[in-house]
Amino acid sequence: MTRIVLSSDHAAIELRQAIAAHITAKGYEAVDIGPTENVSTHYPVHGKAAAERVASGDCDLGIILCGTGQGIMMAANKVKGIRCGVCSDQFSAAMIRQHNNANILSIGARVVGEGLALAIVDAFLDAEFEGGRHATRVDMIEE
Numbered sequence: 001m002t003r004i005v006l007s008s009d010h011a012a013i014e015l016r017q018a019i020a021a022h023i024t025a026k027g028y029e030a031v032d033i034g035p036t037e038n039v040s041t042h043y044p045v046h047g048k049a050a051a052e053r054v055a056s057g058d059c060d061l062g063i064i065l066c067g068t069g070q071g072i073m074m075a076a077n078k079v080k081g082i083r084c085g086v087c088s089d090q091f092s093a094a095m096i097r098q099h100n101n102a103n104i105l106s107i108g109a110r111v112v113g114e115g116l117a118l119a120i121v122d123a124f125l126d127a128e129f130e131g132g133r134h135a136t137r138v139d140m141i142e143e
Contacts, residue, residue: 001027001028001029002028002029002060002061003028003029003031003058003059003060003061004023004028004029004030004031004059004060004061004062004063004125005031005032005033005050005053005054005058005059005061005062005063006019006020006030006031006032006033006050006062006063006064006065007032007033007034007046007047007049007050007062007064007065007072008035008043008046008064008065008066008072008109009035009041009042009043009046009065009066009067009072010035010037010038010039010040010041011065011066011067011109011110012065012066012067012107012109013035013036013038014109015065015107015109015114015117016032016063016065016109017032018114018117018118019063019065019107019117019118019121020032022118022121023063023121023125026122026125028125031053031058031059033046033049033050033053034046043066043071043072043075044071044072044074044075045075046064046066046072046075047064047066047071047072047073047074047075047076047106048075048076048078048079050062050064050076050104051064051075051076051077051078051079051082051084051104052079054079054081054082054103054104055079055080055081055082060103061103061104061105061125062076062084062103062104062105063104063105063106063107063121063124064076064084064104064105064106064107065106065107065108065109066106066108066109067108067109067110067111068086068108068110068111069086069087069088069106069107069108069109069111070086070106070108072106073085073086073104073106076104076106081103081142082103082104083096083100083101083102083103083104083138083141084102084103084104084105084106085100085102085104085105085106086106086107086108087105087106087107087120087124088107088108088111088112088116088120089116089120090119090120090122090123091123093105093120093121093123093124093127094123094124094126094127095127096124097124097127097128097129098127098128098129098130098134099130099134099137100134100137100138100141101129101134101135101138102124105120105121105124107120107121
């Protein structure tokens, strides 16, 4: 079973929990590492924590959220082996998997509503890395 770590800052707790329920219903294992209380918190801490779970192999993929998705994505990408993109549409979510072999998806809870967020998650999870010429480029990113 594919294990997906989820984390966010305080701005995205409700959306993160909705996504966790959604992916669990689709047969994935949701590893929700919080936070759970609506108290101001720092997105770099949560981005790093989720990224470390993916980089270590404990989880296969990750979904992280903050107000815009940008800050937590930047923090996650500091962890070696992580390729995270922020997406506000399904096309981009599919492309970061197909062309960039992204292992973490970032979403802005203040940018997209729940319905669109779930569709973005589905596009990300349904897509597969195409390899080929894209593998060369991903190797360049890793270097």
